[in-house]
Amino acid sequence: MLDYTQLDALSAVLKTGSFDGAAGALNITQSAVSQRIKALENRVGAVLILRGQPCTATPAGARLAAHADAVRLMEAGLLDSAPAENTPLRLAANADSLATWMLPALAETDGFLFDLVIDDQDHSANWLRSGEVAAAVTGHPGPVQGCDSHALGALRYYATASPEFVERHFSKGVTAEALSRAPALTFNRKDRLQRDWATGMAGTPVTLPTHHFASSQGFIEAASLGMGWGMNPEPLLRDALARGALCKLTETPLDTPLYWQVARYAAGPLAPLTRAIKAAARASLIQEL
Amino acid sequence: MLDYTQLDALSAVLKTGSFDGAAGALNITQSAVSQRIKALENRVGAVLILRGQPCTATPAGARLAAHADAVRLMEAGLLDSAPAENTPLRLAANADSLATWMLPALAETDGFLFDLVIDDQDHSANWLRSGEVAAAVTGHPGPVQGCDSHALGALRYYATASPEFVERHFSKGVTAEALSRAPALTFNRKDRLQRDWATGMAGTPVTLPTHHFASSQGFIEAASLGMGWGMNPEPLLRDALARGALCKLTETPLDTPLYWQVARYAAGPLAPLTRAIKAAARASLIQEL
Structure with a gap:
């Protein structure tokens, strides 16, 4: 198993953009953050963070951070608890959904800090396939492997x-x-x-x-x-x-036509969001083609 | 010198997204397009196009295509002629400028097909430095090497x-x-x-x-x-x-504070755009700090 205190340090550096910010967020010293990141980079044999202003993830770092987010969501599902306040949730959606019908559904669903990856509806399913998002509004009826697909209308x-x-x-x-x-x-x-x-x-x-x-x-x-x-x-x-x-x-x-696809590991904790997304889509999208 | 009929083929494939589309745009056969691209790839020793739906540029292909656009603009400046109708023009700007004051300036400037790279105002100057855009709305007072800088207000x-x-x-x-x-x-x-x-x-x-x-x-x-x-x-x-x-x-x-920076090779053909940008900025941005 990976060391999840190290993964928390990785998430915190990417969230705050700096080792200093991560230290503040985790209430540990900056040198403890550096040590955890270095140990994790040694463990997986890859650089995970591009040191800069702000610090950003390498492809390997992004995969590990997405994994950490997924594990947090799975823990919430396992314990049948609501996600902790301000749980990070990465979604993919097309820009026109964001601009037209989607934001009210996000706004009425409490508990999450949404990180929206904006991509074309023909491509947003790829973000699900690569495991970088937990759910997506996509033009792909799917289901993508490991996901549930809900038709939203057009x-x-x-x-x-x-x-x-x-x-x-x-x-x-x-x-x-x-x-x-x-x-x-x-x-x-x-x-x-x-x-x-x-x-x-x-x-x-x-x-x-x-x-x-x-x-x-x-x-x-x-x-x-x-x-x-x-x-x-x-x-x-x-x-x-x-x-x-x-x-x-x-x-x-x-x-x-648009579909809401949700990774099955996240289906439990995301159930309220899925309900809100489907209701918002019903109100705004064409239901009969 | 590079072969500019080959560069035209590269631009056309990237513009249309396919070899087929490029053939139609240039009024030549698809196999002639393929030959020109292959010859150019042999000449520069790098793959220039990722074959796919749509075809996209590799980093080397993007640099060459930007060079071809720049040469077209320089030719217009050299001949002291207005740019040909529908001259492609790549600009960088921050999203909030696009959303607030900038579009009317583009709309009133004839002759160009604008290709807007949207990036943070603290980063858009990098697109000028790498030569990938001919002008940028940026937070960097500059001037970036080889560019003229115009203060726009804030x-x-x-x-x-x-x-x-x-x-x-x-x-x-x-x-x-x-x-x-x-x-x-x-x-x-x-x-x-x-x-x-x-x-x-x-x-x-x-x-x-x-x-x-x-x-x-x-x-x-x-x-x-x-x-x-x-x-x-x-x-x-x-x-x-x-x-x-x-x-x-x-x-x-x-x-x-925002600045309009223009590559000097493009300053002549872009003069009408620069005037429109400065007028739109004067009307919408804070002029005294």
Whole structure:
């Protein structure tokens, strides 16, 4: 077995960003923190912390810290107790869920300090597979091995742009020709929504000229300012559509099914969160496809 | 000299995410794209592209692609011409600038497809140093070597939380004791705002229990929902303060000076953007500290 006082020291250094901060948090001396980290690094044969401002985890360090978090959650499940106040909980979710329906579910679930890894819905299941998160909102129906999967419904997207932009670029319809010239908005290299929708509209793959920036609300503002067109989630669109700042390129929505997947070791302690997530999703996502 | 038709192929694969897409964009066959990439990889002696869905750059590939973008911008400067329509332009900026004052400046500057690297204001200058971006909004007064630096003013932050949260955690004042128990909101591991402000208030370093998620608007919503307190930028706070959804922990602001740094090779073609950035900053940021 690993030495869990050493793992606590690792978690504390990563949480506070420094050996000094970890010493304060654990109420031990800084040299005791250093000794525990060094002993753990010798034990596993790898550097675990990149010393810097702040200190950050190496890949091996991140795996061990995630393991320590998992063990803490499992202990809570084992003892059938609520997690201790301020239990760290690492989740993965897509940015648009965070921007639209998810935060109220986190806010009403007590006891956790949430650490949200934001990744594309097509990729967030990988964080579960690697064991780095205990649960994820993902586009992958799964279940990922060792996880329970709960269908949440679908987040609805519409291709939208400012009325002037539509007039300028799409007055002759949403054609392959028009799509190959009108600047699009893309969240990051993993974001396939615009490309997939454009391919569906054009009936052939189209190379989109595109801006890139990773901000859900930034998409709405940039589209309203006439920078480009993008796939925007319906809950974020309502105001801008009502005000006439944005309009839809077509009435055809793109529905993105989402799933809540929870590692089984964490299912017990996370049951209240799972209930809150499912209720929030029921209220905000499309339930019939 | 490098072969710039090969570099164009590299840029096109990274832009479109596939060899197939690059072939379409360059109007050549897919096997011609493959040959150019292979020849370039042989020439520089490194793998440049991780083949996948989508294709992504290796570190060496990212450096070469940034070089190709830089050369395109330099050519525009050399010929004293406006950049070609849809010239790719990679910039670094902090998320709070993107969320508050920056997008209108980008929207009014024609000719570019913006690729925004979002990083903490204390770190965005590193993207300039590594040559991966042509300009950056940064907290570093600089100038970074080879760059011009323009002072933009300061983004003003207030520590804010919901009235219930303040009543529950800070009824006896913003003390070290209270700060060590009240959950904070932290953007990511690089975000020092909360820690710096708390240290200033307590007069001693405090280990903050904290949630982590990287969303400017998410901070406002999470604070309104009572999840924690966080340093929020004044332009995003106005509505929530006026509605009473949030209140300030103290009236003491934290002003974060920002600078626009532009690589000198790009200063000419980016002059219209620099003017727009400075005008937008003058309208939104605190000009006297």
